Amino acid sequence: MLEEYAGKRDLERTGEPAPERREEKGPLTFVVQKHAARRLHYDLRLELGGALKSWAVPKGISLDPEEKRLAVMVEDHPIEYAAFEGVIPEGEYGAGEVIVWDKGTYSPESEGRLFFNDRREAEKRMRRGLDEGKVSFVLNGKKLKGSWTLVKRAGGENDWLLIKHRDPSANGGRDILEEERSVVSGLTIEDLKAGRVPPSRESGEGPAELPGAKKAPFPRAVEPMLATLTDSAFSHPDWLFEPKLDGIRAVCLIHGDKVRLTSRRGNDITGNYPALADELGQQPERNIVLDGEIVALDEEGRPSFQRLQQRLNLTSAADIRQADRRIPVVYFAFDLLYLGGYDLRGVPLEQRKATLSRILVPTDHVRFLDHFFEEGTAAYEAAVEHGLEGVVAKRRDSAYKSGQRSPLWLKVKAVSSDEFVIGGYTPGEGSRRRTFGALLLGEHDEKGRLRYVGHVGSGFDDRTLTELRRRLDGLKTEKPALTGDIPRQQAIWVRPELVAEVKYAQRTEEGRLRAPVFLGLRTDVAPKQVGLVQVVPPPAGAKEKEASAPRSDLRKDAAKVLDQLGRHGKRLTLVVEGHRLTLTNLDKPLWPAVGKRPPLTKVDLLIYLTRVSPYLLPHLRDRPLTLKRYPDGIEEEHFFQKHWEHPLPEFVETVTLYSEQFDEDQEYLLCNNLPTLLWLAQLADIELHTWYSRINREPDGEHLSTNFTGSLERIRGSVLNYPDFVVFDLDPYIYAGSEGKGDEPVLNRKAFAKTREVARWLREVLASLSLSAFLKTSGKTGLHIYVPILRRLDHDAVRSIAGTIGRYLMSQHPREITMEWSVEERRGKVFFDHNQNARGKTLVTAYSPRALPEATVATPLLWEELDDVYPTDFTMQNVPDRLAKVGDPWQGILEAKADLGRLLEGRQQGRGTGERGRLSTELESAAEEPPRRKRGRKRG
Numbered sequence: 001m002l003e004e005y006a007g008k009r010d011l012e013r014t015g016e017p018a019p020e021r022r023e024e025k026g027p028l029t030f031v032v033q034k035h036a037a038r039r040l041h042y043d044l045r046l047e048l049g050g051a052l053k054s055w056a057v058p059k060g061i062s063l064d065p066e067e068k069r070l071a072v073m074v075e076d077h078p079i080e081y082a083a084f085e086g087v088i089p090e091g092e093y094g095a096g097e098v099i100v101w102d103k104g105t106y107s108p109e110s111e112g113r114l115f116f117n118d119r120r121e122a123e124k125r126m127r128r129g130l131d132e133g134k135v136s137f138v139l140n141g142k143k144l145k146g147s148w149t150l151v152k153r154a155g156g157e158n159d160w161l162l163i164k165h166r167d168p169s170a171n172g173g174r175d176i177l178e179e180e181r182s183v184v185s186g187l188t189i190e191d192l193k194a195g196r197v198p199p200s201r202e203s204g205e206g207p208a209e210l211p212g213a214k215k216a217p218f219p220r221a222v223e224p225m226l227a228t229l230t231d232s233a234f235s236h237p238d239w240l241f242e243p244k245l246d247g248i249r250a251v252c253l254i255h256g257d258k259v260r261l262t263s264r265r266g267n268d269i270t271g272n273y274p275a276l277a278d279e280l281g282q283q284p285e286r287n288i289v290l291d292g293e294i295v296a297l298d299e300e301g302r303p304s305f306q307r308l309q310q311r312l313n314l315t316s317a318a319d320i321r322q323a324d325r326r327i328p329v330v331y332f333a334f335d336l337l338y339l340g341g342y343d344l345r346g347v348p349l350e351q352r353k354a355t356l357s358r359i360l361v362p363t364d365h366v367r368f369l370d371h372f373f374e375e376g377t378a379a380y381e382a383a384v385e386h387g388l389e390g391v392v393a394k395r396r397d398s399a400y401k402s403g404q405r406s407p408l409w410l411k412v413k414a415v416s417s418d419e420f421v422i423g424g425y426t427p428g429e430g431s432r433r434r435t436f437g438a439l440l441l442g443e444h445d446e447k448g449r450l451r452y453v454g455h456v457g458s459g460f461d462d463r464t465l466t467e468l469r470r471r472l473d474g475l476k477t478e479k480p481a482l483t484g485d486i487p488r489q490q491a492i493w494v495r496p497e498l499v500a501e502v503k504y505a506q507r508t509e510e511g512r513l514r515a516p517v518f519l520g521l522r523t524d525v526a527p528k529q530v531g532l533v534q535v536v537p538p539p540a541g542a543k544e545k546e547a548s549a550p551r552s553d554l555r556k557d558a559a560k561v562l563d564q565l566g567r568h569g570k571r572l573t574l575v576v577e578g579h580r581l582t583l584t585n586l587d588k589p590l591w592p593a594v595g596k597r598p599p600l601t602k603v604d605l606l607i608y609l610t611r612v613s614p615y616l617l618p619h620l621r622d623r624p625l626t627l628k629r630y631p632d633g634i635e636e637e638h639f640f641q642k643h644w645e646h647p648l649p650e651f652v653e654t655v656t657l658y659s660e661q662f663d664e665d666q667e668y669l670l671c672n673n674l675p676t677l678l679w680l681a682q683l684a685d686i687e688l689h690t691w692y693s694r695i696n697r698e699p700d701g702e703h704l705s706t707n708f709t710g711s712l713e714r715i716r717g718s719v720l721n722y723p724d725f726v727v728f729d730l731d732p733y734i735y736a737g738s739e740g741k742g743d744e745p746v747l748n749r750k751a752f753a754k755t756r757e758v759a760r761w762l763r764e765v766l767a768s769l770s771l772s773a774f775l776k777t778s779g780k781t782g783l784h785i786y787v788p789i790l791r792r793l794d795h796d797a798v799r800s801i802a803g804t805i806g807r808y809l810m811s812q813h814p815r816e817i818t819m820e821w822s823v824e825e826r827r828g829k830v831f832f833d834h835n836q837n838a839r840g841k842t843l844v845t846a847y848s849p850r851a852l853p854e855a856t857v858a859t860p861l862l863w864e865e866l867d868d869v870y871p872t873d874f875t876m877q878n879v880p881d882r883l884a885k886v887g888d889p890w891q892g893i894l895e896a897k898a899d900l901g902r903l904l905e906g907r908q909q910g911r912g913t914g915e916r917g918r919l920s921t922e923l924e925s926a927a928e929e930p931p932r933r934k935r936g937r938k939r940g
Helices: 003-007 079-083 119-132 189-194 274-280 305-309 317-326 349-359 376-385 462-473 552-565 602-620 674-682 712-716 749-768 795-812 863-868 879-886 900-910 914-928
Strands: 028-036 040-048 051-057 068-078 086-088 096-110 134-141 145-152 159-164 226-230 239-244 248-255 258-263 287-296 329-339 366-368 390-395 405-413 416-426 438-444 450-456 499-504 517-521 572-576 579-583 589-591 625-629 639-641 654-659 664-669 685-690 725-732 774-777 783-788 830-833
Touching (some): 028 119, 028 134, 028 189, 040 096, 040 119, 051 079, 051 159, 079 096, 086 749, 096 119, 096 189, 119 134, 226 390, 239 376, 239 405, 248 329, 258 274, 274 329, 274 366, 305 517, 376 390, 416 450, 438 499, 462 517, 552 572, 552 602, 552 674, 572 674, 602 879, 625 664, 725 795, 749 795, 749 830, 795 830, 795 914
Parallel strands (some): 226 405, 329 366
Antiparallel strands (some): 028 096, 040 051, 068 159, 086 096, 096 134, 134 145, 145 159, 248 287, 287 329, 390 405, 416 438, 438 450, 572 579, 654 664, 774 783
């Protein structure tokens, strides 16, 4: 059945999965993959008979019943293909980028019947429908929900029509294809084109391979991690966002044949939800701990705590059975804490959730809680629009902190609601004469005192009033537990053993609740856990939803500078970000005339740097600089400068660090703001060369020192010895024939074409190692490729790994690639320079001008652009317009980091044979035993 699939592909080269024989359980699954092949299309794949029946849908799936979308049936794919994301190399079948656009479960639909829980019948009806040329089915995905039909077209052997049925999910005014991100990795097709790769498919196949997993016995109990309240919705690339559900927290422990549900207080609540426990017991994994929320849904499918409240205090088995029928509950699992003998609480959240999504089999009452990547503001707005409480924001790399209320998890509420201890009540009047008037509420302050915060008298029905009064009567006491300014007249005190959830409009300056409304009792929360609510601001770097554009205030500052530069003479005092900067010799030519283009002057450099500053400055931030100054223009003498001995303007930041060359501390310049960038232009610093490491420890260098002074040992132990990138510098030594004796080769199309080819080979190797690769022109004759990595390996180890990759690539293409340091030995080949990976070495930064007559710019590219570009295509004159049009392909490059050491170790364990297996083994050895440096002649 899958011979056609395997026959069309070189699976070793493409990275696509090979079929495996295994028994599938649970509902049938589906996947929709977005595929940027020769033409962009969407692949709909429906599981059937141990394979994926597949249709290519050129225009994608529509929610409009009036749209009939062509769907071309293609060869069956293996079940494993449902998880495939990556880049299929050029020359291979289906070459291009692939993401998992949506996935979930599905069922054929017949006369209103669905078969999610009857796999055999579902497959039988699917086969019958496909044979008859018409099949209806319901999708339960993360994006696609509802009913569709596939109808075979007359006269077309493989042509079908995909049509949306008229149901509640139909929406002719909504283009679902605008939701571009993968539901697995959070990446877009554009991310893959820029050089990012999805996380390794090998990682996460078993718990032992997950970073941070620890071998451990099955836990008796697990205290849940709690979220901290924040004051506003936010977006952030390092965070994911879940809808906040109005239910009760429950940890689910499945051990062999036993299922146990425990509350936030650690109480066993399994007996309160017998039907749910039975359904959880049907999960195929038998040693697993889940974290989630038990929710009762209203008639519109929204969580309702009021409905759930009706079954919280039931004790009679008969009452509980009746409640199971009358008020069924759903368990939304959102975290995975233990699996198959391994404690996963130290594993980064994103990988815990990816593993949970893969192993959890959805049923009618057990579901995986979907999440959103990065766009938290939009997620919050969507949650509120659908009647939910808000969202819970979680750092994608966060560990699970049992029993702690952590700022790594933040809750954003649309309506303020919190838990409060009931300390007493007031007598009722009129219709409430037999119950009570209002509850007196308190919360613990920083000294542990139970402070009075107000009273709540609304939100009760007759049944709740009666039940609460009965429970309060059993807790009466003479001594008040509440402190503070309490209305003591007519107050009846109770022992502080009950917790109420209350929503309110706001708090007064004294902390009192305004317009409170009772929501229900929280038997899952211990009174001692109720404390003064800490509200923290959103995390640093949080932003409103704003595509790929840089921050708006920097754009405004740049616009003000451009306005001043437009009125320049030979001299100008510039006001930028509140600082005054004197500019001189603005009409001095720095680049000569070329063709019809006049000479470019210092003011042209200032204008260029100002226009690109919102994109350039993030690549410079916190990195020591090496200046390359041309005081009299690029045709005259120039010099490099690392240190500054003169008084500096107040806005220029510096870092003092030990210099091995001078055996003393030296002051290095940083360029962290627009005034500094323009000051460098005033100095005729045409080229900007940066270190690969940063002085800032966040977010992945907190284990490293920031003491850079005094000795070589200190700087070796510091964050500056741990780079953010592995860099590969590809330089062609293929001569045009016009060079003089002893000259370096000049830029020529034959040489650059070969460099392109080597770059593609390198990208393929890096992708096989699950490493993202970002591409830019050097602005001269070659290409630079940057691989972002977590700061776990020092420069020596990184350089050694880069050398191993280079030698592997050279062994595959010995006629095209060289690593020789003798210039004569490089002739006719592309020089693969791995020795750039050394502390203190630099490459020209993204968007830096180059000192060439054409005024070229080192320009980041999408990989798909590589075949159609030439270094002289990108100049100071057109790069700002390019950025305004397409954005920065390297935006967020540091968010695509891989844990290189962990990744190589895992790949060696999982793939020990073949060429790539040998490479993984050699790479791990290289990281452990870095070779000695080689020195040689090198172009800039």
